[in-house]
Amino acid sequence: MPRDGWETLRAGITDHRHGKLGMVARCIACNGEVYITTAQGRPLFAHYQGSDTRCPWYSGKNMHPNDARAAQYHGQQESEAHRRMCELIAELCGLDERCEGTKVDEYRAPTENEYGRYPDVLVNWRVFGQFAVEYQMSHTFQTEVSQRCIHYEREGIPLLWVLSSFDPARVPQAVSDVVHRHRGNAFVLDQAAVAESRRLQTLVLTCFMSNGEGYDEPILIRFDALKFPDSRRPFVEDRLIMPLLDQIAARRLPYFEALKDWDHHSNRLPIDELTSFKNRLHVDRLIAAAFSIMETAAGRPQNFASDHENIKGMINTYQNTGSLAPYAKLLMTLIENTSQRALLEDTVGSNLRRTISGQGKFADVEQVSEISPEWQLLRRLLPEALDPFERQRLKEAGALPEWAI
Numbered sequence: 019m020p021r022d023g024w025e026t027l028r029a030g031i032t033d034h035r036h037g038k039l040g041m042v043a044r045c046i047a048c049n050g051e052v053y054i055t056t057a058q059g060r061p062l063f064a065h066y067q068g069s070d071t072r073c074p075w076y077s078g079k080n081m082h083p084n085d086a087r088a089a090q091y092h093g094q095q096e097s098e099a100h101r102r103m104c105e106l107i108a109e110l111c112g113l114d115e116r117c118e119g120t121k122v123d124e125y126r127a128p129t130e131n132e133y134g135r136y137p138d139v140l141v142n143w144r145v146f147g148q149f150a151v152e153y154q155m156s157h158t159f160q161t162e163v164s165q166r167c168i169h170y171e172r173e174g175i176p177l178l179w180v181l182s183s184f185d186p187a188r189v190p191q192a193v194s195d196v197v198h199r200h201r202g203n204a205f206v207l208d209q210a211a212v213a214e215s216r217r218l219q220t221l222v223l224t225c226f227m228s229n230g231e232g233y234d235e236p237i238l239i240r241f242d243a244l245k246f247p248d249s250r251r252p253f254v255e256d257r258l259i260m261p262l263l264d265q266i267a268a269r270r271l272p273y274f275e276a277l278k279d280w281d282h283h284s285n286r287l288p289i290d291e292l293t294s295f296k297n298r299l300h301v302d303r304l305i306a307a308a309f310s311i312m313e314t315a316a317g318r319p320q321n322f323a324s325d326h327e328n329i330k331g332m333i334n335t336y337q338n339t340g341s342l343a344p345y346a347k348l349l350m351t352l353i354e355n356t357s358q359r360a361l362l363e364d365t366v367g368s369n370l371r372r373t374i375s376g377q378g379k380f381a382d383v384e385q386v387s388e389i390s391p392e393w394q395l396l397r398r399l400l401p402e403a404l405d406p407f408e409r410q411r412l413k414e415a416g417a418l419p420e421w422a423i
């Protein structure tokens with residue numbers, strides 16, 4: 019799995035543990051919950067505290083994050099340097115005439131129950147409102163990163179993680195976790211950023227952007243030129259989600275091309291990767307049906323699979339004639355995860371359910387499973403709806419397309 023893939027898992031698992039709907043990973047031996055830790059830069063699963071110690075893969079008591087944190091703050095020295103940097107950030111923000119006030123390490127009560135936080139720097143901007151900055155000097159633990167991200171997201175306050183330094187050639191996991199939360203953008207307050215902040219009379223940061231393999235040459239960026247997504251964690255350019263969406267679109271392109279002039283039966287879709295399927299017509303039809311569902315869900319009503327006026331007529335007919343019968347469960351899962359899910363409360367739903375339960379003439383029809391090549395193929399082509407992991411990843415970034423909501 020590429021780094022941004024397992025980092026999404028790592029973030030999702032930790033977020034779930036802290037009360038946000040995310041992901042759960044379990045040990046295959048004891049079924050206890052596990053999280054992702056790293057050793058020498060490699061991701062590993064580890065049991066959470068309180069797991070079954072009889073599990074053959076249990077590897078001892080975990081350090082409580084508070085103890086680990088204390089062990090890492092070598093006395094006061096670091097916290098003093100940290101404090102000075104936070105004051106510098108507050109001072110630079112204060113240069114901007116829109117700045118209505120700054121607070122360093124002061125308690126901020128939450129708007130709803132739960133606990134408040136001590137943001138490193140809390141800035142109040144005219145019009146824009148509150149803005150939190152966390153300054154990361156040493157390792158900030160993933161649990162802490164997660165808790166803060168969830169907290170500020172819930173409070174609707176933008177959160178910017180600023181790094182004390184950044185070496186693109188050597189990025190420790192704790193830093194990478196923070197960069198991941200900013201869509202592959204690393205923000206640093208270095209000498210150049212401080213000088214430019216004073217010149218422009220506002221907060222300017224140095225930003226390194228991931229390019230998949232390493233990082234581009236850094237640029238200087240004003241805080242008010244950043245993009246603020248729903249997650250409230252700003253970025254200059256989205257270097258994680260946009261490339262992912264581009265990849266998905268590229269995978270689908272040859273299928274769209276082939277479906278455009280498909281006559282619904284005789285010509286097989288001219289796509290190499292389909293040649294290994296046994297019942298080609300049914301697989302072609304399945305793809306045509308799935309793409310039609312996606313397009314209709316996206317507000318572009320389309321039926322690539324038959325002459326019926328809409329997908330409802332098409333799905334009902336193919337369920338009754340049996341050509342899409344083995345895919346009833348797959349189609350149901352797809353529809354469930356799109357804006358067309360209301361179809362399942364209609365005849366489409368009752369037809370699909372009848373086929374799945376093997377009633378009447380469908381008694382001999384076996385449903386394809388999630389590991390069947392057909393399901394795998396559609397999962398790769400329509401991951402927004404059929405790949406739970408990619409779906410979660412897009413949801414997390416506020417980038418799940420409307421059709422798959």
Ligand SMILES: [Zn+2]
Binds near residue numbers: 047049073076
């Ligand atoms: Zn276990």
